Amino acid sequence: MTRQEQIEQEAKNHSADVLDRHWFKRGAEWADQHPAWESVNDSLPEDDECCLIYGDCGIDIGSYNSKTQYWLSEYSGQPTHWMPLPASPATEGGAS
Numbered sequence: 001m002t003r004q005e006q007i008e009q010e011a012k013n014h015s016a017d018v019l020d021r022h023w024f025k026r027g028a029e030w031a032d033q034h035p036a037w038e039s040v041n042d043s044l045p046e047d048d049e050c051c052l053i054y055g056d057c058g059i060d061i062g063s064y065n066s067k068t069q070y071w072l073s074e075y076s077g078q079p080t081h082w083m084p085l086p087a088s089p090a091t092e093g094g095a096s
Helices: 003-014 018-033
Strands: 051-055 058-065 070-072 081-084
Antiparallel strands (some): 051 058, 051 081, 058 070
16 A cells, blocks of 8 residues: 555545545645654664764764764764654656
8 A cells, every 4th residue: 555545544534524634644744754863762773874863962973883872973872762854855857
C-alpha cells in the first residue's frame, strides 16, 4: 500500500463526512512534509544519517552511531531531540 493509499484509507476510517476527510488528508500530507522533533529516548536516527539535533546548547546538524553510541557534531551538549533534514530544494530542470 502506498502512503497516499494509506492516507485515503485512514481518512475514510476517520469520518464519513467528505469535508472532514479532505482536511484529514491535507493534514496528513502536511505532517509528512514537516517532520516533528523525536526524543532521543523514543527513537534514534539511522546510523550516520545527518539530521538536526537539539538540546541545551541549541540546534546543530549531526549524526549518531549506534556502535559507539556517540553523536558526531560541533554541538557541545548532549542532544535531547532530533529530526530528519528537510529535502533538498528542486533545482532548475526538476533535478534535486
